[in-house]
Amino acid sequence: MSTINPAYEDFRDETTALRKRLIAFARSVPIGIWVAAIIVLAFVVAAVAPGLLETQNPYSLDLVGRLAAPSGAHLFGTDQLGRDVFSRVVAGARQSLLIGVGSTLLALILALILGMLAGLGGRIADAIVSRVIDVAFAFPVLFLALMVVTVYGANVASTLVAVALGTTAGYARMIRGQLIAVRDAGYVEAARVTGHPFSKIVWRHILPNALRPLLALFTLGIGNSIIWASGLSFLGLGVPPPAPEWGALLDAGRDYTTIAWWLEVMPGLAIVLLAVSVTVLGRHVQARLEGKIRTNLI
């Protein structure tokens, strides 16, 4: 039968080939990576649709059931005002993820501009930008963030900008190094010798190769940003109450650590779980992009 219509045979081959590639991809991903991906997905759901996971209203008070230990009714216990800690952690996901993703994006955009100026803008631009990066490194991340907060007040926007400014220099240095390595590579030299215009070389050869690690960098950066942002809230200088940001939850629970450990442990676990999962995912993406793990997809 198959000899009657060769086009159908081709089509069938293609679908099975795609399926095979998908299966090969799924098999090449270690189990730990799947777990990390599921955890991150759960946090994304909590951020987008907290109603799906919240067991109670995160703001509703219950002064009789204050500081109750974790139980079936309150998975993570209740806080000093009787609010359900699990629901508050879920509700805090949106703010923490927003700040984490937002500040990482902002930092990467700034870093891209700086890195491209340094890597592709010629010797003088490189010298100036490299000095700027050196100076930025002299600011401890948190100190720069505290300066922004001192001057502009403690709110979500300050936190986002502060964390972004604090982490830009590291990314800029990495992007610059990557651009320079690619710029001096043999295939770029070859393209130049063949007479391609500079702009075309940049778009066709340099940027696609130099910016490939950005995806990994972005994933790795989110965990880092979330930790810094909640650090600010922990100091009482981040997102103001009563917003259930994770760092703010930790700060609020500090007075009760001796009698209600869950106030401190649970929001912290959320931060750690998300940060570790994102880092594991980021490193896996990195390994793939660097060709350490080979499949036909990605």
Place this chain on the structure above:
Amino acid sequence: MSSADTTSAQRVVAAADHGAAPLGRRAGRAAFWLLKRLFGGVLVLWATATVIFILQALTETNRAKSVIQQLSGSSQNPTKADVGAFNSKFGLNESVFHQYWSWIGGLAHGNFGISYFQHEAVTTIISRELGPTLVLTFVALALAWVLAVGVTVLAAGRNNFASRLATGFQLLCASLPTYWVGTIFLVVFALDLGWFPVEGATGVSGLVLPAVTLALPVSGFMGQVIQDEFTSVLGQPFVLSARARGMSDIGVRVRHVIRHATLPALTLSGWAVGYLFSGAVLVETVFARPGIGSVLVNAANEGDVPVVSGVIVASAAVYVLANIVVDALYVVVDPRLKSA
């Protein structure tokens, strides 16, 4: 004996003579290098101070009102006379250029300005509080090194359960928020087990928990870098030749490989000083330790701009110095760089 042997030996001696510069010239070169680095450091500090000035100059208009309101404890609008007195006391009614000039000039003479709230010179506050923070950060840095190197020497380049456990440990350390770990340590080891003082203690026993807390993430970062380098150095020809001479595995690791593997970690240590300062602020808050941290957090809360600015400049100075030291150490660890 063949004459070829002697000539080749002579050639080696001659080459060695050629390579080593006379001691005087080497010292001169080192002094020149140091001067150059110090000059670069001063430039970085100047730029840091300028950035801080610009950041704070953008929001100068409401500062007098906010500070006076906080000092008097009332939310009423302060009188014009009060605002004028405040502005003239802190030089805020001068032109921007004049303010900038006196800020930079003051820094150059070691005058960091006066706190809005504490009526004290910022330098006095910093010099009083910097000591405990420096002790904490450098003890933590040393601990991080010991942890990172120890784990790597034992685990890198092996593919067994223990090495995977070590890698996982480093990853976990690198992603742990300091403030959370600190709180857990405080509850478990100080409150429940009572092994360490709960808070505010200044002695060695009070330093253990904060230093370990601060060291863990840094050791995680550093361990990852050392381990990457360590694994690649293990494949080098000189490792094979050491093995061929009959050296034990642990001997090769300790004698030959670790020296190479520490180079990137050394670079990271310079960077780590900045990270440790940030972490110290959080750790000091958790353990209620005296130091720059509490000063900074209070000042940021109140909007005490001179104190925050001064602390940042001071920490940048420590960072710059630490990095010069790191670069000098580089030459000690890797003698190949001596001629460069």
